[in-house]
Amino acid sequence: MKEKNTFEVIYDIVCQIPYGQVATYGQIAQLAGNKRLARVVGYALHVNPDPQRIPCYRVVNRFGEVSDAFAFGGGNRQIELLEAEGVRFCDGKVDMDGYQWKKQRF
DNA sequence: CTGGTGACCGCTT
DNA sequence: AAAGCGGCCACCA
DSSP states (O other), rough: OOOOOOHHHHHHHHHOOOOOOBBBHHHHHHTOOOGHHHHHHHHHHHHSSSSTOOOOOGEEEETTOSSSSTTTTSSHHHHHHHHTTOOOOOOOOOOHHHHHHOOOOO
């Protein structure tokens, strides 16, 4: 049994994001073990070995905005995908008021 | 083998 | 109050 590396854990968490919701790097990083792993989370999605299994487009920074580095494929592709799921965008930012993946308290 | 970087966040001065 | 820096993991030269 091989223990899951930090990357595997990150992929697992991102894969657990429900439909119509988004999560932040810090949120995932904290669930992965340390919130400082946020940077690693970004890198993990950067390599994104399995985009079909890892919906990286459901991951946004704490501002609710997508990364301005590569924009996931040349443009706001990510935003359109989220809109297709029913997520509302405001000035290119996600309405974190009720779409941020909050671990169901109950 | 060593150094540096990266789709980030939070703390410190 | 604002600005700068560190930290963690993995990969590249």
